[in-house]
Amino acid sequence: MSLKGLFNARWPGVALFDLDGTLVDSAPDLAAAVDQMLEHLGRSPAGIDKVRNWVGNGAAILIRRALAGQTDWEPARPADDALFKDALTIFYHHYGLINGRYSRVYPGVEDCLTQLRQQGCRLAVVTNKPEQFVAPLLEQMGLDHWFDLSIGGDTLPVKKPDPAPLLHAMEQLGGTKGTSVMVGDSAADVNAAIAAGIPCVAVRYGYNFGGPVDSLGADAVVDSLAELL
Numbered sequence: 001m002s003l004k005g006l007f008n009a010r011w012p013g014v015a016l017f018d019l020d021g022t023l024v025d026s027a028p029d030l031a032a033a034v035d036q037m038l039e040h041l042g043r044s045p046a047g048i049d050k051v052r053n054w055v056g057n058g059a060a061i062l063i064r065r066a067l068a069g070q071t072d073w074e075p076a077r078p079a080d081d082a083l084f085k086d087a088l089t090i091f092y093h094h095y096g097l098i099n100g101r102y103s104r105v106y107p108g109v110e111d112c113l114t115q116l117r118q119q120g121c122r123l124a125v126v127t128n129k130p131e132q133f134v135a136p137l138l139e140q141m142g143l144d145h146w147f148d149l150s151i152g153g154d155t156l157p158v159k160k161p162d163p164a165p166l167l168h169a170m171e172q173l174g175g176t177k178g179t180s181v182m183v184g185d186s187a188a189d190v191n192a193a194i195a196a197g198i199p200c201v202a203v204r205y206g207y208n209f210g211g212p213v214d215s216l217g218a219d220a221v222v223d224s225l226a227e228l229l
């Protein structure tokens, strides 16, 4: 189905948006906090180009990847448990201080959210980012007022690619599988949507590292959220 057909058949319904790499380019803040954590542990900084590729499966996997200096995507290699816990605590501290400072809303996002709301669509953020960082980032980016609900990576016992966060958000907003759409940037988003039985639009500009976004199996792939309108 074409992008237009996909949306026309579902609107006004429920749109579930991934956060990092879809609505907001948060990699500069995540990279700064990861590098501060690594320096604290006496290690060399990883830099934004590596860190960007480690985002999308939640903070714990981001930190496991950073400790392993991973250049491949799967699986996150196990790290010494005590070291991992320390690293995660240090990362949370630094990210809490820096969250939103260098992050930017992607072009096309404001227009897309404005128009979807005007059409009566209900909107939720469904992210793997830990919940405590979600509201502060949305507020700082001026995006909080668009969303009826946000689900973080630790809001439920499971996170994307498990379908539960998507289904939970959809049900909370009174949506059905026939009237809901997921919009994301990574394999976690597309696989969660497939498992939930709802269509997924993927953006090309985000952080997916598992290969080209076009081969993830999304129902549509766009270069900007403006294309959804």
Ligand SMILES: O=C(O)COP(=O)(O)O
Pocket: 018, 019, 020, 021, 055, 056, 057, 058, 059, 062, 126, 127, 128, 129, 130, 153, 160, 186
């Ligand atoms: O891994 C993360 O913390 C980012 O999560 P998101 O891409 O699901 O917003």
Ligand SMILES: [Mg+2]
Pocket: 018, 019, 020, 021, 022, 055, 056, 184, 185, 186, 206, 207
């Ligand atoms: Mg993402």
